[in-house]
Each structure stands twice: as C-alpha cells, then as structure tokens.
Amino acid sequence: MTDDPTTALRATRLGRRFRGGWALRDCDFALPAGRITALVGPNGAGKSTLFHLATGLLRPTSGDLRVFGAEPGSPAARDRTAFLAQDKPLYPRFTVDDTLRFGRELNGDWDHASAERIVRAGNIPLDARVGALSQGQTTRVALALAFGKRPDLLLLDEPLADLDPLVRIEAMGLVMAEVADRGTTVVMSSHVLSELENACDHVLLLGRGAVRLDGDAQRLCDTHVRITGLADPATDDGLPPDVDRATVVEAAVTGRQVHALLRHSDWSPGDPWIVENPSLEDLLLAYLRSDHPAEAAA
C-alpha cells in the first residue's frame, strides 16, 4: 500500500460482516487529506461501521483500510486520529477537569490550553460533573477532548444528532474554526444534509454497505443536472426516449411535469426544459431516494 500524503483514509475492497450479514462490502475509496468529507447514507448503510474500522475498534473481515498509510488502531494511526462516537461517550462521574486530564494522561501530544479554551468558551465550569451537563455542553466537552489530541484526522459520527438548532450551529462553528487553522481532515456523518452542504467539500455516499458516490462536492454538483419540463406521455418515467437511462439518478412525474436528476452526458435537453445544477443537498437527496447503483463520479 502506497503511503500517499494527500490521502487520509484509503479503503481497498474493504468489507465487514456481522452475524446479520455484510455491513460493508467491497468498498474502494480514497478520502483526500485536508478536506471535510460528508459521510452520507441511510440508517444501516455502514457509516458507523466505517468509523469503527477507521479507529481500529473493529477489524475488517476482508480488504484493507489505511489511515495516512497506517493500520487503524496502530500507535501511529491512533496518535493522528480523534473520534467522536455517535453517543458521545464520556465518563459521567468524572468532572470536566478530570475528563480533560484523561486526554492529557492518555495522549503523548496533547494541547491542554486548546481543550480548556474550548470548554471555557462554552461557560462550562471545570469542576462540573460530566453526568450533570446538558447535551450541548457534553458535545462541547467531547469536542474539546477530540481537539486536544491535535488530530490530523477527525472522525465525527452524527455529531449534531440530538442537538437543538442553536447548539448545532454552535458545534459546527466550533468544528469549522478548529479545523480551519490546522488543516485537519474531517470525516463527518450526518442526516442534516443542509448543514453538510455548507461545511463539506467532499462526499462519500454509502448505501447498503457499498460506495454509491465518492467525489469532490463541487465537481459532483457540476457533473449532474436537474431538469424540469413537460412529461413525455409515451415513456414510463416521463423523460424523452433519447435520454440514456443509465445517467438518470432520479425521475419523478408530478401532474404534467417531470423533475429529474441526471448525470452529465451528451444528451442536452432542448429549449422547453429548465436546466440547472443541483445543490449538494438536492443531489444527495436524489441519490438517497433512488435505488440505482451509481459509479463513483469525478
């Protein structure tokens, strides 16, 4: 395996099977370093499994996953990776101060000042018990612990779930401010697509354990078109017969109109069609709604 410094997370035919079947199977992707990747997919798509594989908490059943060229869970990979699990586990009986000390004692390279600054900025008393904090405060302490590690790769599994809108914005702002300075690579899963749109510049879409879309967010938007026009009554999907059906991600007829999302192709719609580039949220929603398998684009 080549240790490409521009690749933070590389999967090669990665698979992980549980008793119920394959959670991930034959996944190939390379997530670029220094970028913020949105990990998207319906529940059960394998997002949490991927995070657990990337932290070494799980081992792959088949294939290989590398963090900056190192095996996940190895000392080299552990030192560079910080992980915020979905349930944001912290020791409830520890004080905030204990929790930060936990980070200091268990990590060689630890930025205590940064961690403390993040906690103080949230007006969280250091002697408060973690179990008594609000969800927003818990998220902030968990993020402080993650950033104190000075990670090169920050893995956030549903960091915004269960947070009220104000706290969500605050948490996202905190993540963005911290990673901007250091050029940290972030992989973040979320169901809140509108928030990913503003934050992420790379997309990895999983569905049923497979990679359905992997690429630069802007390129993906540029290489897809959303078209709206009069439905063709002669076809099932309302699109003209000369559209290459392999490029259709999603098509829906409402009344006499058809809305469709297509991958870029030679076919160009004529004058009566409204053609626009989709927003990232549009694009992701179309893929999430559709069952078509898609090649990795861009």
Add this chain to the structure above:
Amino acid sequence: MKGTLWLAWRQQRALILTGAAVLLAVTAWVVVMRTDMTGFISSHHIDTAGCKGWDGGCESEATLKLLDDNNGPLRALGSLSTALPVLIGIFWGAPLLGRELESGTWKLALTQGVGIGRWFTTRFALATASTVLGSAVLAALVAWWWSPVSNMLGGLYWHDGYIFNATGPAAVACALFGLAAGTAAGLLIRRTLPAMAAVLGAVVAVRFALNSFRSDWISPQLWISKGDAPRREIGSGWSTGEFGFVDAAGRKHAIPDACPWGEGLPDLKTCMAQKGFTGRYRTVYPSGDFWTFQWIETGIFVGLAAVLVAAICFVLKRRPLP
C-alpha cells in the same frame, strides 16, 4: 500519578477508599475484641495451648464463656472474609470492563494514545493489587483472632467453613478468582448488572463445589484401636464420619452398629469375637492437613483465575470486543 495509572486510580479510587475505610474499621474492631479475649484468657489463667480438640479436658465456666463470647463475632468476621471474593467480583470485577462496554466509554478510551493492552493491564493490575491486599488483611485478621482459641472444645475448628474459607492463601486466591470471574463476565456479557449476577453465581458455585468435594482431594488417616479398646479421640482432627470394625485380615467394615450395646445383648468383646472383629477404626484428617487442603484449593483458584485472565486477553486482542 501518570498515564493509565492515573486513569485506573481515578476510576477505582471510590472502591479503594471505601474498601480501605471498611478494612480499617474491621481491623480496629478485631484489635479491641482480641485484646479483650487475650485479657480474659490471662486473667482466668486458661491454658489455651494445652486445650486443643473436643476432648481438650479443660471445660470450665471460664473456657465456656471464652468460646461463647468469641464464637459469634469470629463467625461474623469469617463470613465477611468468605463473602469478600463475591463482593470483589460484583463491585470491582463486573464493572471493570462491563461498565465501559455498556456506556460506550471503551470507544473513548481505546481511541486515545494508549493501546488496549496497557489500558486493560494497568487497570486490572490496580484491581488485583487491591484485591490481594484487602483479602490478605482480612484473612490475616481471621487467623490472628482465631489462633488462641483455635480447635478448642466447642469452638471453631480449622475445617469449619467460617475458618477454612476465610483464611489462608486459599482465601486470597479465591478473591483473585472472584475479580477475574467478574471481569470476564463484564467483558462477555457487556452489561454490568447481569455480569454481577453471573459472578455471584460463579463464585458461589465454585465455593460450594470445593466445600462438597474437599474431603476427596486426599486420603484421611486410618486410626485403628485394637480389641475393645476405645477408639482414639478425634481431637482437633476432622472426622470423615466413617468408622466401624476391622477383622483379622485388616478389612474395614463400616458398620458402626454391628455390635450394639444394650440390655440382653452380648458385651462388646464377646460380640466382636463372635463376628471375627479384631479392632475398631475411624478415618480422620489431622489438623495438619489444613495446609494441604489450603494449597490444593489455592492452586485451583489461581488456576481458574489464570484461565479467565488468559480468556480475557484473548477476547480483548480479537477486535471487535464481543
């Protein structure tokens, strides 16, 4: 404290401090009780050393009071020491990994800079050290208080559960087994409360089995009294409950009432002659066998604990955690 040792201390300090406080209080109580006891012994000039066994021959108002006053409290201390492995398994072992797995904090701990090996080893080592120290102190307190009145008249004997299970190296080894069993249960069951129930069942079951089969480990001594001479007294030994007659060929007949004693019946000598018996016997474990039994059970407990620790390490090495 640094690194994982700090984490181990931070997570276990409540247990360590509570345990130390209880142990300190128990020690103070034992010191007071034993000082009273030795004071009573010397003021009543009781020769405890020369009064061992059921037939110690020193029955007096003073010796009966001595035993009356101390048997109950000694049994209470012995019960505490006997229960310690279960308590350690429940409150120390089961949450050690079970609570981490249940609350998800294992994901936090194992994605920091230290590996799973050091994380587990340091925490388990602190728990082990506390277990050995705590159980050894309690076992020593039992032995220290009991020794002046040991194996004496109607008092507590070395083979009584209150003493045998509560003192000696086997008590310490059993506590280690309790810790290992609790830790393994937490790891495999992944939830604290069911793991607590499992370790309670496991330690009680092993203790029960050992108490039931203890007399099978080694052979008792055969004590034969020739002719119609009375059988040798058991003294401070542990009778197996088997006794009877031997014939000229040396065969044992475990029929205690082969020659009943009563009106109109032949006397013992005549009866034995009629039936061809040449003597009487009983089988007894002498009090020196205490150490043989102790070391056998120490070996069993340490062996079980080692198997469990090896299993824990095997499971921890093989990700995912169960």
